[in-house]
Amino acid sequence: MNAHFDDTLVVVPTYNGLHDLSRLIGSLPLDAINLYVIDSSSTDGTASYLQDAGIDHRIIPQREFNHGATRQKAIHDRPGYRYYIFLTQDAYLAEPDAIARLLAPFTDSQVGAVCGRQLPHLDANPLASHARHFNYPATSRTKSMADVAELGIKTAFMSNSFAAYRATALEAVGGFPSHVILAEDMYVAAKMLQQGWKVAYAGDACCHHSHDYTAQQEFKRYFDIGVFHAEEDWIRQAFGGAGGEGQRYVRSELRYLGWQRCHWWPTSFLANACKLVGYKLGQQHRRLPERVRKSLSMHKGYWRTAQ
Numbered sequence: 001m002n003a004h005f006d007d008t009l010v011v012v013p014t015y016n017g018l019h020d021l022s023r024l025i026g027s028l029p030l031d032a033i034n035l036y037v038i039d040s041s042s043t044d045g046t047a048s049y050l051q052d053a054g055i056d057h058r059i060i061p062q063r064e065f066n067h068g069a070t071r072q073k074a075i076h077d078r079p080g081y082r083y084y085i086f087l088t089q090d091a092y093l094a095e096p097d098a099i100a101r102l103l104a105p106f107t108d109s110q111v112g113a114v115c116g117r118q119l120p121h122l123d124a125n126p127l128a129s130h131a132r133h134f135n136y137p138a139t140s141r142t143k144s145m146a147d148v149a150e151l152g153i154k155t156a157f158m159s160n161s162f163a164a165y166r167a168t169a170l171e172a173v174g175g176f177p178s179h180v181i182l183a184e185d186m187y188v189a190a191k192m193l194q195q196g197w198k199v200a201y202a203g204d205a206c207c208h209h210s211h212d213y214t215a216q217q218e219f220k221r222y223f224d225i226g227v228f229h230a231e232e233d234w235i236r237q238a239f240g241g242a243g244g245e246g247q248r249y250v251r252s253e254l255r256y257l258g259w260q261r262c263h264w265w266p267t268s269f270l271a272n273a274c275k276l277v278g279y280k281l282g283q284q285h286r287r288l289p290e291r292v293r294k295s296l297s298m299h300k301g302y303w304r305t306a307q
Contacts, residue, residue: 003100004032007082008164010099011074015040015065017089018049025055027093036078040065065301067160068176068184075175081167086185088161091209094119101205102164105142112169112197113189116162116205126264127271128210130256134249140203145193152240156193158185162207169197181302183228190235215270219278220298226282227297246276 010033014021021037028035037057039046050057058077060070071086083103093099098116105114117136120129135157147155163185170176173191176184189199213221229236250272257264278296285293294303 003097005034005083005099005103008085008099008103009034009036009074009078009081009083010085010087011071011078012037012087012089013040013065013070013074014038014042014046014089015062016042016044016046018042018044018046020090020092021046022049024087024089024092025053029096029099033099034078034081036074038070038074038077040070063301063304066178067182067299068180068187069178071160071184072176072178075167075170083164083166084170085164086160086162087207088209090211091118091161091207094206094208098162098205098207102162102202104205105140105200105202106164106166108142108198108200110144110196110198111142111200112166112172112192113158114164114200114202114205115158115185115189116164116207117201117203118159118162118209119206120210121208124210125212126257126261127253127268128212130253132210133256134252136203138203140201142198142200143193144198145196148239153236154245155239156186156190156199156235157201158189158199160185161209162205172197180232181224181227181297181299183225183232186235187232190239194238213271215267215274217298218271219274220296222275222278223282223285223296224298224302226279227285227293227302228282229279230283230285246272 010028012024014037035055037050037055039057039059041059041062047059075084083106085102102114102116105111118132120132143151143155169192170188172195173188177187180187192199253268257268281296290303294300297303
């Protein structure tokens with residue numbers, strides 16, 4: 001691949017993920033891209049690795065990390081690019097031309113953001129594999145507010161693990177928010193759609209990224225999603241709720257497991273029950289004592305600044 005992306009910056013926030021980060025960087029076409037890493041004071045040798053590799057980076061205090069604000073800090077630190085691609089340290093490109101494919105939808109000047117396809121890690125368990133197959137199909141699609149009647153809240157679907165943003169569109173919506181517990185990607189996509197931008201899903205731009213979450217981790221993650229939806233209720237008002245998405249997911253997962261992996265059925269039922277209970281509790285988080293909210297949350301740092 002001879003393409004060069006002089007107008008694009010690839011940003012990776014990191015924290016104590018040296019093994020994953022080195023795998024990601026090894027998958028990137030370093031001779032063709034601009035790379036910037038923001039590390040939250042890792043203690044596993046990440047800073048030395050970045051220094052020795054000559055990779056442009058910045059170290060910030062761990063307590064300053066914020067899903068949205070840290071990504072916005074990268075744009076502030078390295079302004080002037082036309083497009084910004086954000087990857088998480090535990091993802092890596094599935095093919096050398098994934099960057100080019102991710103940027104391709106920007107040929108439509110109304111596309112403000114593009115989400116790439118995520119494939120499960122090669123050693124992912126069946127539940128993690130199904131989650132990626134369910135949420136990240138092979139078919140590409142460009143969406144606008146005209147699709148809300150059909151897709152509901154999934155119109156604004158976006159991921160912070162492998163996505164690209166047009167700088168002018170990001171600026172138009174005020175950049176990444178600093179006040180959300182997670183889903184800063186969906187927040188930005190929803191704002192763009194409301195302002196008349198389109199968001200695209202590039203099913204041919206693939207990375208590997210998945211999590212083998214335990215039932216407890218699923219509970220905590222969905223608690224935080226419930227918090228996000230409660231705090232940003234304007235998104236559900238504008239795009240609708242998930243509808244029967246949960247039931248469709250469970251049915252799809254059981255079909256995916258099949259009889260051959262029926263020993264995973266109890267784990268599936270437990271994990272999905274934890275998601276539902278966690279989400280419902282997260283929606284009602286204001287009724288819970290602060291210490292309980294923090295104990296139920298995956299992103300505990302959020303509660304230091306939450307009002």
